[in-house]
Amino acid sequence: MIIVTRKGVTDAEIDHIREKVEALGLRTHLSRGEYRTVIGCVGDEEKLDRLPLLSIPGVEEVHPVMKPYKLAAREFAAADTRIPLGSGELGGEEVFVVAGPCSVEGMEMLERTARAVRDAGARALRGGAYKPRTSPYSFDGLAEEGLRILSEVRERTGLPVVTEVMDTRQVDAVAAHADVLQIGARNMQNYNLLTEVGRLHRPVLLKRGMSATLREFLLAAEYVMKQGNTQVILCERGIRTFETATRNTLDISAVPVLKEQTHLPVIIDPSHATGHASLVPSMCYASVAAGCDGLIVEVHPHPETATSDGPQSLRPEDFAAMMKKLAEYSQVAGKKL
Amino acid sequence: MIIVTRKGVTDAEIDHIREKVEALGLRTHLSRGEYRTVIGCVGDEEKLDRLPLLSIPGVEEVHPVMKPYKLAAREFAAADTRIPLGSGELGGEEVFVVAGPCSVEGMEMLERTARAVRDAGARALRGGAYKPRTSPYSFDGLAEEGLRILSEVRERTGLPVVTEVMDTRQVDAVAAHADVLQIGARNMQNYNLLTEVGRLHRPVLLKRGMSATLREFLLAAEYVMKQGNTQVILCERGIRTFETATRNTLDISAVPVLKEQTHLPVIIDPSHATGHASLVPSMCYASVAAGCDGLIVEVHPHPETATSDGPQSLRPEDFAAMMKKLAEYSQVAGKKL
Amino acid sequence: MIIVTRKGVTDAEIDHIREKVEALGLRTHLSRGEYRTVIGCVGDEEKLDRLPLLSIPGVEEVHPVMKPYKLAAREFAAADTRIPLGSGELGGEEVFVVAGPCSVEGMEMLERTARAVRDAGARALRGGAYKPRTSPYSFDGLAEEGLRILSEVRERTGLPVVTEVMDTRQVDAVAAHADVLQIGARNMQNYNLLTEVGRLHRPVLLKRGMSATLREFLLAAEYVMKQGNTQVILCERGIRTFETATRNTLDISAVPVLKEQTHLPVIIDPSHATGHASLVPSMCYASVAAGCDGLIVEVHPHPETATSDGPQSLRPEDFAAMMKKLAEYSQVAGKKL
């Protein structure tokens, strides 16, 4: 931690600041400049967290030196985290593709979609049973019936299932049916939910909040990991900006930044990021070229009748065509598809 | 709902769109332009919600005409919603001020703060027992002990208590101790939590999400109201922008916009919005001048030792000075303090 | 300047960094931590500007300690800057109100508007002769004819004139007619234009760029001041965010932040910030309560026929009503109107 003092700080104030810091077991170093004095604090920076440094008279700025997350940080792991899932592995040598409808609408449509995406190369099935909807008047999912349909389709197709959990009270029920629990963007900072899924031995797909910095995103992952569950998959799904041509703005540079800062796998959701099916294939290609570990893509047999997010869903035939091209990009990226 | 078609749309496509819409019981009107055709849909617009219009061939844009919220809309209520609370009333002729520490740290500090803010004119006490913290390593509140302390201090001071609920499983416990349940910014789109507090007969203080539009904010209120609880207090607390001089950017124009669009009371949290105690008084004055119904302000007897958000907390004496000036502004605004 | 090194930095790298810094005449202090080493640089920080510190091996972060602007900084001036203008003074004991139409449309409408706003208490007249328009097909002002009309209306009404200059080649012509040269939001970082108006002895009204931080805003003012022209008026006019209910988001907390950081006067443009005439009065009141030195407000005798920005223009009678109330708020704020 580096403390920068106010112009005109007094010696008494500097002494007071140092005492406060040293009382916590850290050492301090002074750099006196012409206008400001800098106090470097050496030791366990975490201990300073409870000290409201900016409230101490004379303090003007505080710059942390340590990263605030630990378990998620690249420097604290020997190697990339790999998560085996069905017949594939997330975080390793392949581009792992999850596909399926936004919402589970029924057995027939889900099974048909699952077979189609599996045959095109998808390794897991997505589908929402509990759907967070901006309006209370929108369709919000089939709930437990949706979970049972997902389970049944997994049996029939062999595809592991990814589905969202929205409430701490649903965690057990969802975990009974799902292979991967998804935490949606709106719940990225629902700390009780993060803590609850952290107690499971089941991978967690954590979506970045709509206006979360990457630092906050990694801290949310840290919440899960702190409970003992280290199988966290980070998912960039677009951030909120002023641009309205797309539903959100896909932050593609989050991929290399996260790959530098963490050992966790990073995937992209181009469907929610763009909101338009016509933009999804090119964003899939770009994501793989940027170095992501996987994709989660919305596919619906009849987007025209989808109960949610039709406009951003690919038809199965378009998904298959996209996967073909994606295989070529994956190869250049040094990965299998 | 207004549907704008693609350039070069065919007659068959237009017919198909009209059939889809009319099958739901609405009527359609055509306006054929040189390049595009516009289809006006008249009737119960809500029914169109389940139809993914943008996925129907030929459709280029869709513009809703009805507001998506109903119970929260000004046009659906005869008068402003007024919420009696302790010896005051929120949404009526007074500027209602809630004040207190960010976190409940102990009985002594809370009672002292409560007495100080009450004597300065605050009508309710704030204090967090459950604290959402960006880092899992930060202090996250005294939990149930904190709730008991709040209850006890209410007994001793007569001030009604506002405190945050973060988890559906906490709702009953918090409701047993609090007069107003606060939903934090991070949980504004935690729909299960909104639904759960909607079932209570207790006012809800709903904070605007960090990147929520006012439309989404009102839809979140609608979630609560749809369950039967119409006592929702809207709280603007700053939105996330590129500016870093303040913790968030206080969207002061949200006050008159919300007052035009809804009958619910609107209050401001200048402490979280700015993050700096020195900016809080001027933002309190501005909020009242902008027409808000109340304020929620952080006050701590020793910001230097606060377990959370010290830098944005006013000392009791600064709060009292602010309240004095605020009374003058309230009078010009035609309100009592 | 504080330099934070990479985890695992070598002694040779640290020596290399120190040599680079010391070669520029600064001294360095080391704070060795468990993971990272911090190098404090003491001396003329400005000299480090040309050294791309982040490119030197081993450097991970760089934190400047000095503010990058000088002439604009509060600490470099003894008192607030006051700018006499017509019969009033900007930056002193009054709330200085500039009002008038978005564009100069003709002599008759301008004179009528000028008389109306003057009688209601405005101290200066605004009106665009050169108009920056998003579309090349929109009305872009009467150019030199507009300037002549402004001059003539000043003669007839005694109101000093504020008008925008968009091009370095227009500076002399605009300066020949205007009392204050306005730099629009789109040109806040048009450095050649800033330099050119910096050579004049004429106040400059500098609008904050749509996505400019306050630091960048003050650096833009510094460009003008560096040429010798210290009469810079800072104008907050809303920043670009995700919210669409208002044209821009008025950053009201910019007022107290700027008042802390600079001695220059700060005014607010509520018309461009909100885009809706119905929101303008409450934002005027809030701005004064927040501590601003003045306002610039759009007024048009017939908003329905305005060539630009009609929806955000007040009618003269609404402006007069607003000014009455504003006088009351100004009094509470300790200022005259």
Added chain:
Amino acid sequence: MIIVTRKGVTDAEIDHIREKVEALGLRTHLSRGEYRTVIGCVGDEEKLDRLPLLSIPGVEEVHPVMKPYKLAAREFAAADTRIPLGSGELGGEEVFVVAGPCSVEGMEMLERTARAVRDAGARALRGGAYKPRTSPYSFDGLAEEGLRILSEVRERTGLPVVTEVMDTRQVDAVAAHADVLQIGARNMQNYNLLTEVGRLHRPVLLKRGMSATLREFLLAAEYVMKQGNTQVILCERGIRTFETATRNTLDISAVPVLKEQTHLPVIIDPSHATGHASLVPSMCYASVAAGCDGLIVEVHPHPETATSDGPQSLRPEDFAAMMKKLAEYSQVAGKKL
């Protein structure tokens, strides 16, 4: 244009609105709903531009149906615009790469860089002679000497030259030396400058403003094209968001959106977008996979001593390695490099 009226609009108000619109030669169609009435306006929408519709009593919302730009719109051109440049062509079958230092620092460094990037496959040389800098105390370029050096290096290497013009008064001088005139992000809405370069017969590289929507970006291109110069290259260079891990947020989905909406070539600047050399290669690959027509990349022989933007500059050897991999991605994208 579609006009939505206020709830409770009167017949007289509707008649008044229709008269206003019809007076401009358009026809109107009414759709009366239960709550609101919709007025479709058919005819030359552009004529409505001068009518401040939102100021007419009874009008609540206005939705344009036509795109506001014409010459830039895909529907107004038969084919993609191709711009021949040196030995290559921008907008056609190759990925066109421009590379070079941020600033021209001298003959020797520029020639060396030019030879290196040319040998690695770049088709044009970039280098700033006039540099827009946030601080007036930063190095702002060699000006005319820089232009002469660029010219000379073009002679020696055969590479066409791209360089920025910041001021209408510089246009002729820059055009005398440059093959492509660059308009920087800060000047994207400097309409006088756009108009001035629109009068030349020389390609213009137009950078997207930091907070410009794609609609505004295309309108800026329209300014240039309206003067007769249709050789506009659109350059996405990152937009301003709340994220601070990167200098800006690269809006990669702008590539497919622009390719849908315009016939102009689209290139990416990954150096300014990210601000970190380590992120540049992956963003180059992603951009090509997303379908861009080219790249503009900063390369410096010694980033450690660069006068500007060292941290985001690739070393020549890193650039060459990136280009090798990029050739593979280009092939998958169906393009040559």
